Amino acid sequence: xxxxxxxxxxxxxxxxxxxxxxxxxxxxxxxxxxxxxxxxxxxxxxxxxxxxxxxxxxxxxxxxxxxxxxxxxxxxxxxxxxxxxxxxxxxxxxxxxxxxxxxxxxxxxxxxxxxxxxxxxxxxxxxxxxxxxxxxxxxxxxxxxxxxxxxxxxxxxxxxxxxxxxxxxx
Numbered sequence: 746x747x748x749x750x751x752x753x754x755x756x757x758x759x760x761x762x763x764x765x766x767x768x769x770x771x772x773x774x775x776x777x778x779x780x781x782x783x784x785x786x787x788x789x790x791x792x793x794x795x796x797x798x799x800x801x802x803x804x805x806x807x808x809x810x811x812x813x814x815x816x817x818x819x820x821x822x823x824x825x826x827x828x829x830x831x832x833x834x835x836x837x838x839x840x841x842x843x844x845x846x847x848x849x850x851x852x853x854x855x856x857x858x859x860x861x862x863x864x865x866x867x868x869x870x871x872x873x874x875x876x877x878x879x880x881x882x883x884x885x886x887x888x889x890x891x892x893x894x895x896x897x898x899x900x901x902x903x904x905x906x907x908x909x910x911x912x913x914x915x
Contacts, residue, residue, distance in 0.1 A: 749812060749846040750872075751801045752865045756787060757838040761796035762823055764895055766839055767907075769819040773812075774803035777907050778876055780868035781890035782860070782901030787863060790834045797891055799901070800844070800854045800872050810848055816841040844869065856881040875904035 751770070755762035763782060771777055780800040787796060805812055817827065823839040826832055844865070845858040854873055859882055860866055867887035873880050890902035900907070 746804045746806050747846045747848055748802050748804050748851075749809070750844040750869065751816065752840075752842045752844055752860070752869075753801060753802065754785075754796045754798040754840040754864070755838060756792060756794040756796040757824075757836050760893055762838055763797050763893060764798065765823055765874040766819060766841060767895055768889045769822070770801055770803055770841075770843065771907065773807075773815060774805055778802040778872060778904065778906050779855070780872040781812065781866070781887055781903050782893055783868065783888045784891045785864040785888075787836075788862070790823060790836065792836050794836050796837075796864065797893075798868065800865060800868045802872065802876065804849070809843055813843055816843070841887070851878070854881065 753763060753766050753770075754768070761822065767777070767779070778801065782797050782799040784800050785796045787794065792827065807815065820839040820841055825839050827838060829835065844860055847854065856913050859880070867885040870880060870882060870884055874884060892899050893901040896907065
């Protein structure tokens with residue numbers, strides 16, 4: 746099964762909505778790897794609300810188009826209005842985007858797959874390094890992590906594997 750790398754972000758009740766996005770992603774794949782979570786200034790929108798951003802790796806049988814539909818469904822459940830013609834330049838309750846997918850046996854990530862945005866690239870590079878991937882790009886030191894409580898543990902300070910026991914309550 747391939748691994749997909751997904752960026753997540755929120756600037757409306759971001760702590761709560763990042764936790765809810767992670768719960769929803771864990772329902773798609775019980776074993777997630779998550780980057781540190783960082784607080785960032787809005788980019789491309791006029792807002793004083795800071796974002797929390799992170800990157801998640803999940804394993805899925807879904808094709809990218811099916812996974813994208815599942816991510817949009819999560820955004821809609823959390824209250825994102827994708828029908829608003831100005832939604833790209835407004836605050837976001839939830840923003841989930843597929844960065845890329847890799848075959849399960851991949852060990853190298855080509856530079857062409859890496860995003861350039863400063864709010865995601867250093868997080869992705871750090872996560873890829875922590876997962877043992879060889880990356881054709883210079884490592885960038887990410888900003889300090891933002892702690893979040895999730896599943897009874899503190900996440901967000903460094904890359905972490907989140908394994909979900911099916912008998913565990915979220």
